[in-house]
Every structure is written in C-alpha cells, then in structure tokens.
Amino acid sequence: MTSHGRSLVPSVGELxxxxxxxxxxxxxxxxxxxxNLLDAGATVVTSARKPDEGTPSGVTFVKADLSTSDGVREFADAALETLGGVDIVVNNAGGCRSFHSVLDLEKDWQYTMDINFLAAVRLNAALVPSLRESGGGAVLHVSSIATIAAYPILYHYAAAKAALETYSKGLAAELATDGxxxxxxxLGNVETPASKIARGQAVEYFGGVADPAGLEALAGKWAAEIPLGRLGAAEDxxxxxxxxxxPRASWITGSNIVIDGGKTAGLS
Incomplete structure (x- = not known):
C-alpha cells in the first residue's frame, strides 16, 4: 500500500x-x-552525564550536562563535528531531582526548567540551521502526561513539560515552511530505570518504605490505572x-501525541 508513491510499510534501512x-x-x-534509529540505518550521536551499560553499541556517545547552556553548546558542537550535519533531533533528556509540595518548588525549580525545557530550546537553536541546510527534517520533544493530570509533588516537572509542549507547537509553525x-x-508511565527510582522516591515522600514489596505494590497500582492493563515499555x-x-509521517507536524495506554482518555 502506498500514499503519493511512498510505502507505508516500515523497512530496515528507511533512515x-x-x-x-x-x-x-x-x-x-x-x-x-x-x-530503533540505528536499526533503521541512521547515524546517531547521543548524550548523557555519564555512559551507562545500557548505551547502545554503534552510537557515538558524548558526555554532556544539558542542564547548562555551556553543556548544550558543547554537545551541539560535538554532534555537528561528528555528523557533518543533522536531519533528526530527539530531545529526550529530562527528569527532576526530587519531589516537592507545590509550596516548596523553588528548591529545584531552575534545574527542572533547565533540563526539561531550556535544554531543548538551546539545542534546537544550535541545530536548526543545519536542519535547514539539509532541506528539512524532524524535531521531536519528549513530554509527559503530568501536563494533563496534575500529579501531586510533580508540579515543577509538569510546568516545565507544559512549557515544552507550547514551545513545540510554536516551533512547528515557524519551521514548517523550511520543511x-x-x-x-x-508519555504515560513507562517502565525504565528512572521510573523505578521515581517509585522509590514517591513511596518515601508519602512516609512509606521503599522496599521491594512497596515498590511492587506501587507499580501494580500504576498499571491498574491504565486501561490497557500494563506499564509502557521503552520499546513502545x-x-x-x-x-x-x-518519511512515513511526512504530513504530521505541530502535534502533541499522547502515548499512555489510555490512562488519560476522557480527561481534559
């Protein structure tokens, strides 16, 4: 099956x-x-504060702290030097250091805004000229359903991600004429190393003990709140x-796509 001459069936090597x-x-x-991008044939440069045993082989890894403007600039320079240009940007880095009452957010407010919002703004500013030179491309921002359902103790994170979503729509409108x-x-609740840490922090914040039984119980509670009956997987x-x-998504831009197993279905 094709649309305007393009195959709609994914194939190895399409990137x-x-x-x-x-x-x-x-x-x-x-x-x-x-x-996923490597399997599709792309050349990939990635970043984190430190390498991890989960870092895929075949990727070029750059150690960088994206919560700082200097860290973002150094990473962008390294990526462009390695790749010679860029066609795809995925702003996935994010998180928060700890949970807080809404009355006690200022402690980690700046860091949370820097890593979840400003890191993407700064990186895009550095890489969009290369995307324009490439004649188009795609920029994708990873946000959270915390912007839809205001979770207690995550308001600083939710606010930063909400800013990211609004910025994303504005950027889509501005860059559409460039292709x-x-x-x-x-994203909803996805099972990752970071989510396991977050479960422990949540249990302790509310006065519980972050032992295996407590963490398993909370994971089960989260899964039970999802209509599809399970936490998401990173591969999803x-x-x-x-x-x-x-190229199969060549007419999709400016969208904020919810992937949460149906958890926020019906919520406004």
Missing part, C-alpha cells in the same frame, strides 16, 4: 543516510530510541519515534 541527535540516550527510553516537522510526545515509545521521524 539510511540520515543523521540523528538524541539526548539522554544512555538508558531507558532514550537508549531504546537510539537502537522541518516538529512534534511532542506526551521508540517504535512511535521511529515512525514519526521517518
């Missing part, structure tokens, strides 16, 4: 010759995205990213 930059690609969702597509993914997200940055 052959494409140059991709993925932030936070040493483990979890980021590592799965990197593997550059911009999207955001609004990577498959979506692989499609969205490919």
């Amino acid at each position: 052959e010759g494409k140059r991709a930059v993925v932030t936070g690609g040493s483990r979890g969702i980021g590592a799965a995205i990197v593997r 550059i597509r911009v999207l955001s993914l609004c 997200i990577a498959e979506a990213v692989g499609f969205l940055v490919s």
